[in-house]
Amino acid sequence: MKPGSRILVFAACMALLVAPAFASDLFIYPNAGQSNEQMEKDKFECYGWAKQQTGFDPMQAPTASSPPPEQTTSGGAVSGAARGAALGAIGGAIAGDAGKGAAIGAGTGAAMGGMRRRSSQQQNAQEQAQWEQQQKAQYEASRNEYNRAYGACLQGRNYTVN
Numbered sequence: 001m002k003p004g005s006r007i008l009v010f011a012a013c014m015a016l017l018v019a020p021a022f023a024s025d026l027f028i029y030p031n032a033g034q035s036n037e038q039m040e041k042d043k044f045e046c047y048g049w050a051k052q053q054t055g056f057d058p059m060q061a062p063t064a065s066s067p068p069p070e071q072t073t074s075g076g077a078v079s080g081a082a083r084g085a086a087l088g089a090i091g092g093a094i095a096g097d098a099g100k101g102a103a104i105g106a107g108t109g110a111a112m113g114g115m116r117r118r119s120s121q122q123q124n125a126q127e128q129a130q131w132e133q134q135q136k137a138q139y140e141a142s143r144n145e146y147n148r149a150y151g152a153c154l155q156g157r158n159y160t161v162n
Contacts, residue, residue, distance in 0.1 A: 025147060026147065026150070026151060026161055026162065027161070028043065028154055028159050028160070028161055029160040029161075030158070031158045031160055032158040034158070034159070039159075042154065042157045042159070043154070045153075046150050046154050046157070049150075049153050050149035050150035050153055051146070054142065054145045054146045054149050055142075056142040056143065056145065058143065058146060062135075062139050064135055065135060065138050066131075066134075066135075068128065069124070069127040069128060069131050071124045071128075
């Protein structure tokens with residue numbers, strides 16, 4: 001998967017993960033009998049203030065704060081077989097049967113190449129999952145900081161915020 005594609009997939013996943021949070025973030029109650037119009041005005045002004053204070057905009061789609069890890073690939077069965085055949089042919093030639101040595105080397109090399117490739121894929125998946133978890137944690141921390149600022153602004157305007 002190309003790096004740009006991974007970022008788009010990550011953003012889509014983050015949007016799905018955080019979408020429920022937007023709907024259930026805060027409950028706001030007007031303590032001083034503010035009208036709905038006044039409450040919407042105060043909420044909008046506090047949105048701008050909290051965004052300015054924290055640098056976080058909950059209306060923007062989540063973005064990655066760092067690029068995803070590079071996907072590394074090592075040979076595989078075919079390249080392992082080729083290397084094994086070459087080494088086997090050399091060993092077989094020394095023992096007197098280059099063809100038999102090449103066949104044994106190719107089989108062994110293919111098995112080793114396949115194992116190396118699976119190990120590389122597992123490591124890539126683990127690094128990707130760790131990166132995604134880190135991105136999610138950073139997003140949630142920024143979102144919580146924004147919510148604290150937003151709530152403080154509304155409380156300063158005589159609202160109860162939970």
